[in-house]
Amino acid sequence: MSTGSHTGSWQPSAAVSTSPQNHPKSSPYTSFDIEDAFIDSKAIVRLRTTSGAIFSFKAEPKGLRPSFGRLSYTPETGRFHEELVRRLTEEGKNPLKSHELSRFVAPSLAEWATDKRGLDVIELGPAFTTEIPFSLEPVIGSYTAIDFSPPFLNKQRELLAANPELLVRCNHLVANTYELWLPGSSTDFAVAVCHPPLVSATAQDKILILERLHSLLRAGGTLAVFPWYFNEQPISVSRYILERFRLRRVAYLPGQKVRLLLILEKQ
Ligand SMILES: C[S@@+](CC[C@H](N)C(=O)[O-])C[C@H]1O[C@@H](n2cnc3c(N)ncnc32)[C@H](O)[C@@H]1O
Numbered sequence: 001m002s003t004g005s006h007t008g009s010w011q012p013s014a015a016v017s018t019s020p021q022n023h024p025k026s027s028p029y030t031s032f033d034i035e036d037a038f039i040d041s042k043a044i045v046r047l048r049t050t051s052g053a054i055f056s057f058k059a060e061p062k063g064l065r066p067s068f069g070r071l072s073y074t075p076e077t078g079r080f081h082e083e084l085v086r087r088l089t090e091e092g093k094n095p096l097k098s099h100e101l102s103r104f105v106a107p108s109l110a111e112w113a114t115d116k117r118g119l120d121v122i123e124l125g126p127a128f129t130t131e132i133p134f135s136l137e138p139v140i141g142s143y144t145a146i147d148f149s150p151p152f153l154n155k156q157r158e159l160l161a162a163n164p165e166l167l168v169r170c171n172h173l174v175a176n177t178y179e180l181w182l183p184g185s186s187t188d189f190a191v192a193v194c195h196p197p198l199v200s201a202t203a204q205d206k207i208l209i210l211e212r213l214h215s216l217l218r219a220g221g222t223l224a225v226f227p228w229y230f231n232e233q234p235i236s237v238s239r240y241i242l243e244r245f246r247l248r249r250v251a252y253l254p255g256q257k258v259r260l261l262l263i264l265e266k267q
Helices: 075-091 099-112 131-139 150-160 203-216 235-244
Strands: 009-011 030-039 044-049 054-058 119-124 140-147 170-174 187-193 217-228 245-252 260-266
Touching: 030 235, 075 150, 099 131, 099 187, 099 217, 099 245, 099 260, 119 131, 131 140, 131 187, 140 150, 150 170, 187 203, 203 217, 203 235, 235 245, 235 260
Parallel strands: 119 140, 119 187, 140 170, 187 217
Antiparallel strands: 009 054, 030 044, 030 245, 044 054, 217 260, 245 260
């Protein structure tokens, strides 16, 4: 057990049974359903899986992920994003191509939602990626992409046009996550993948965004966040997320047990 280190650890590892056979061969991720998640008296985050294994994470102040504050969309950002879109369109180079998104996060979420239908889904900061809406397509009632970058969202809309039946269920909202206003209890499924307000923001801002997401989810709605490092998270953020949401499942790629996809339920 390495609860005194910066890394998460399984305990006892022998009790863990992975189920990679349930996942597509091209998506070699591992996932565990979580029975219980809590923070003990020594400020160690403990996740108990339904098979009885314990996931333990200790965050040390010196090992915390640095915060870069809030990003803003400036004219310079806009020129940079337009250039990225141009390279994708004209040269076929995708600088955001993420194997994690396509081989792991999107399939995990599709697996999670497989028996649901007609969901109102929002994605924070998709840029021009389409893995989430394409993977969740069978369960999507509506899909709203929210990003502060108009060129990214325009490109995403263009790429989604490959599936016209999906496109008619899609909306694109140019907005800063910090200023986002959507009606309360209007969303079934909120997804944030590599989204700076939940990755590199201050503890205070992460809590602010989690609170907003909580209020716009319907009762029992799902929040999916990736990547999530309990071992590099201020304990106030870990405490907040585990108090406001019930952690239902974690997933990760082989060898990356601390870089988690969290699937949470509003409670
Ligand atoms: C690193 S990219 C992630 C793209 C995609 N989700 C992925 O995993 O490949 C971050 C995205 O978040 C957007 N973004 C960053 N900060 C934002 C904010 N405060 N409000 C809205 N969008 C933001 C950026 O424009 C960009 O599209």
